Amino acid sequence: MSRVVVVTGAASGIGRATALSFGTQGDRVACLDVDEAGAQATTQLIAATGSEGLARAWQLDVTNAADVKRVIAKVAKELGPIEVCCNVAGIGKFARSEEQPVEEFRKIIDVNLIGMFAVSQACLPYLLETGGNIVNVSSSAGVFGQPYNAAYCASKGGVSLMTRSMAVEYVRRGVRVNAVAPAGIDTPITEDFAFIEGSHPREYSKMMPPTGEMGSPEQVASLIGYLASPAAAYISGAIVPIDMTVTA
Numbered sequence: 301m302s303r304v305v306v307v308t309g310a311a312s313g314i315g316r317a318t319a320l321s322f323g324t325q326g327d328r329v330a331c332l333d334v335d336e337a338g339a340q341a342t343t344q345l346i347a348a349t350g351s352e353g354l355a356r357a358w359q360l361d362v363t364n365a366a367d368v369k370r371v372i373a374k375v376a377k378e379l380g381p382i383e384v385c386c387n388v389a390g391i392g393k394f395a396r397s398e399e400q401p402v403e404e405f406r407k408i409i410d411v412n413l414i415g416m417f418a419v420s421q422a423c424l425p426y427l428l429e430t431g432g433n434i435v436n437v438s439s440s441a442g443v444f445g446q447p448y449n450a451a452y453c454a455s456k457g458g459v460s461l462m463t464r465s466m467a468v469e470y471v472r473r474g475v476r477v478n479a480v481a482p483a484g485i486d487t488p489i490t491e492d493f494a495f496i497e498g499s500h501p502r503e504y505s506k507m508m509p510p511t512g513e514m515g516s517p518e519q520v521a522s523l524i525g526y527l528a529s530p531a532a533a534y535i536s537g538a539i540v541p542i543d544m545t546v547t548a
Contacts, residue, residue: 309389
């Protein structure tokens with residue numbers, strides 16, 4: 301049965317792969333991103349598959365709470381009551397903690413954590429009605445410390461605990477909340493994580509799998525799809541690693 305699925309960060313990377321995965325299986329997908337052209341391109345990719353899925357794009361700045369409420373209301377009005385909320389939008393970069401501007405640190409928290417809460421909050425009235433679920437994208441950076449990554453680690457650590465807190469809060473009300481925790485995924489965001497000048501390669505060794513190979517957005521999207529599916533009906537409050545032993 302076709303579901304209404306919200307995907308933030310749908311213009312590229314894990315967000316695009318997630319939107320495509322739901323769309324090609326026939327769901328009605330709201331592709332949300334600050335990059336409206338990229339989100340529109342994702343809807344075109346879904347349409348090109350010839351599936352019965354319906355995709356619509358909306359521009360969304362997740363750091364603007366009023367904009368979030370307005371866009372989510374439009375999604376529900378056009379596509380129907382929301383059944384799955386996938387919070388994928390995220391930013392980050394390496395920086396020395398003694399040098400990183402506070403404004404930059406705050407922006408990462410605003411997008412990765414507060415924006416995720418705002419989208420979840422806006423979707424929750426519909427999820428409570430439909431018995432739906434939330435799947436957040438955390439990170440291995442939300443599980444253990446990484447050098448030059450204080451802002452990103454703080455944001456993703458917050459995502460992991462927010463996921464668990466909300467899962468416990470809503471377990472008796474029929475809404476499941478889970479997160480995936482990727483490491484080393486080949487997406488555009490990795491281009492923003494340039495190694496710090498003067499740092500040692502060994503400092504970054506725990507961030508990548510021992511194989512040295514990066515995972516694909518499609519692999520993460522498959523895990524998100526499973527957690528959002530009826531097959532995962534007994535899973536809530538989980539932070540599921542997809543990192544080829546990075547956090548093992």
